[in-house]
Amino acid sequence: MTYIRKIRKDIVIGCDVDGVNRNFISSLEQVYDKYYPNNDRQPVTGWDLSLFFPIKKRIWEFIYKHYSEEIFMNAPPYKGMVNFMHWLNKKFTVHIITAQPDPKSEKYAKQWLIKNNIEFKDFYCTFQKESLSYDIIIEDSPIMIPRIKKEGKKVIRIVRPWNDPIEGVPSVRNIKELKFKINELVKEM
Numbered sequence: 001m002t003y004i005r006k007i008r009k010d011i012v013i014g015c016d017v018d019g020v021n022r023n024f025i026s027s028l029e030q031v032y033d034k035y036y037p038n039n040d041r042q043p044v045t046g047w048d049l050s051l052f053f054p055i056k057k058r059i060w061e062f063i064y065k066h067y068s069e070e071i072f073m074n075a076p077p078y079k080g081m082v083n084f085m086h087w088l089n090k091k092f093t094v095h096i097i098t099a100q101p102d103p104k105s106e107k108y109a110k111q112w113l114i115k116n117n118i119e120f121k122d123f124y125c126t127f128q129k130e131s132l133s134y135d136i137i138i139e140d141s142p143i144m145i146p147r148i149k150k151e152g153k154k155v156i157r158i159v160r161p162w163n164d165p166i167e168g169v170p171s172v173r174n175i176k177e178l179k180f181k182i183n184e185l186v187k188e189m
């Protein structure tokens, strides 16, 4: 007899978009090189994007004012995430929780998920992720992770070059580790 792990739709898993599902950085680098072919940039390895592009703080208007559709809609999903999100939705209730600075980028976040067949039950756009309700949240932001932890909520850190380990927060480097950690946390619920 095949052992089927229990479906737990009573458990809500929150999941971020950029840096977790969507590889926005690789798309930004590609679009930047297209419009500034001779403008040598550094690979993005930190949270403050203005440090890696020669146009410095103007990178924010480059992203959000001029090329948001091109950057966000053409960004690839991180490897394995589409299948992972399908698995997650079969077992749990999945809420997308993303922080976007304007209605246009919020719209592109939602459209991008649909375009890439990434499933979810509900969609929330907020910079106050720590005040929403969920059982576990999957996050990459070095700003958001400590705030969520401080609220006493369970957060899983996706390891990226722009975030550091935080005591008491589990870190995962790939889908296998992510699934393992979720199953482990859920067992206690």
Ligand SMILES: [Mg+2]
Pocket: 016, 017, 018, 019, 020, 139, 140, 141
């Ligand atoms: Mg993120």
